[in-house]
Structures are given as structure tokens and as C-alpha cells.
Amino acid sequence: MARPKSAFHDLKRDEILDVAAQCFARQSFPAASMNDIATACGTSKARLYHYYESKEAILFDLLDRYTQRLLALIGEAEARAQRKNLNERDALHELVRAFLAEYETSATRHVALLSDTKFLGEVQRELILNRQRDVVAAFTRFLRRAYPQRVTPVNQTALTMMLFGMINWTFTWLRPGGEMSYSAFAEEVVTLLEKGLG
Template structure:
């Protein structure tokens, strides 16, 4: 009978992934070695291999967990919107707030998603890319429902990618201790959408 994996094993994996994400963000995925990650974790490379068979396996687990979490956030926002009887525009606004709340504490993971996915093997890369497509498709649906008079088959992809362009790269410039918080920036994004897409066509 196989020995069950303990809760501490999963917690240790989370710690390793946090360190790996920080290393990838600081010095890039190619420049980070298992030795680097082991040293940052305060352990040996041999011990690290107890949890992950390779750096690529670590990257995949990191991105797999993170993209699943983003999809969970989408589902949670939809469920809360139904419970609170929010209209479509308010639901989109809640999604933007939820994404930026997550980005605030997941900056290094988000950096890995945007900058390191192409280092995965083909099959694993497709898993992550499919999740990203699902996220984009979901956000596009939220936008189309929120602004039905402004979005159509011709412009909906461009508008969705414009929204992602506004929020996805915050890890490069937006600092929690800076003059603008993530929560305040979410309201700026919402204001820009309502001021543009929300105006009468």
C-alpha cells in the first residue's frame, strides 16, 4: 500500500514554489538552477529532488496551481454575484477587484505565467495555454454581458486584451507600499471602463 502524502509535504511544496517563483522573477527561469532554489530554501539539492524531479516540473506545478486558482476566482465571483443579485456590470467590477487582489500577493507567480510558460515541454505548455484561453474567454463573456451595446464579435477580443493589458503587468510597476494601492488601481481600471465602454454609443 502506498504511503499517503502528508499535509506537511504539500505545505513544503508551497514554500518551495514561493521561493522558485521569486527566483524566476528575480533572475529569469533559464538563469535559475536547482542549486539556486535549494540554497534559497535553506536545503540541499538532493532534498529538493524529493519534492520535484526537475526545475521544469517545478515550473509546471507553479503555473498549474496558479492558473487553476485564477479560474476558481472567476467561479467565486460568479457565485457571489448571484447571491448578491449583482447586475452584469457590477459583476465585472467585482472580477477586476478580485484579480488585482490576487495579483498583489502573487506577483512572482504572475510574472512566471507571463514570462516562462514557453520553457515548458509541449504537452505541459498546452495545458497552461488552454487554461489561459479559458480565463480570457471567461473575462470576454463578463465584458460582453457588462457592455452589450459596445461589444460585438468584431471588437470583443481587442477589448478583452486591452483590459488584460491594463492589469496583467502591474507586477512590473505597482508596489503595495507605493502611492497607489492595488485596490485603488482596481477602481481606476473600473472607472476607465465605465468612462469609455459605459458611455452611450
């Protein structure tokens, strides 16, 4: 009978994924090697292979867990909106806040999602892309419900992508501990949605 994997094993995997995401963001996925990741983890390459058979396996686990987390945030936002009896606009605003709070602590994972999905095998890549599409579809639903007069079948894709354009690339310029916090930026996004720049 196979021995069950311990919580320590999963904890170690989480640590490896954190370090690997940093390596991929710093060096790029193609340039980072298993040896680079092992060194950054403070372990041997042989020990790293105990957890992952390849760099591609690390990337897939990283993106698999991260996209599941993003979908879970959507489910949590919907549940919170129901529990708090929020109106549709406040529900969208809560979703924006939740995503930016996540982005604050997972910038390197987000870089991997936006830059490295193309390096996965076809089946794995399609799974991750489908989850990204699910995230976009959920944001579109939230937007449509929040602003039914403004968001139409003709412009809903453009407006959803405009919102993602505001929040998805924060890792390139918004720094934890910088002049503006992620939570303050979330409030700017919410204000822009509600009032525009006027």
C-alpha cells in the same frame, strides 16, 4: 501500501513554489538552477529533489496551481454575483477587483505565467495555454454581458486584451505599499470602464 502524503508535504511544496517563483522572476527561468532554488529555500539540492524531480517540474506545478487559482477566481466571482444579485457591470467590476487582489500577492507567479510557459514540454505547455485561453474567454463573456452595446464579435478580442493590458502588467510598476494600492488601482480600472477618461 503507499503512505499517503502529509499536509506538511504540501505545505513544503507551497514554500518551494513561492521561492522558485522569486528565483525565476529575479534571475529568469533559464538562469535559475535547482541549486539556486535549494539555497534560497535554505535546504540542500538533494532535499529539493525529494519534492521535485527537476526545475521544469517545479515550473509546471507552479503554473498548474496558479492557472487553477485564476479559474477558481472566475467561478467565485460568478457565484458571488449570483448570491449578491449583482447586475452584469458590477459582476465584471468584482472580477477585476478579485484579479487585482490576487495579483498583489502573486506577482512572481504571474511573471512566470507570462514569461516562462514557453519552457514547458509540449503537453504541459498546451494545458497551461488552454487555461489562459479559458481565463480570456471568461473575461470576454463578462465584458460582453456588462457592455452589450459596446462589445461586439468584431471588437471583443481587442477590448478584452485592452482590459488585460491594464491589469496584467501591474507587477512591472505597481508595488504593494506604494503610492497607489492594488485596491485603489482596481477602482481606477472600474471607473475607466464605466466613464472613460472624460
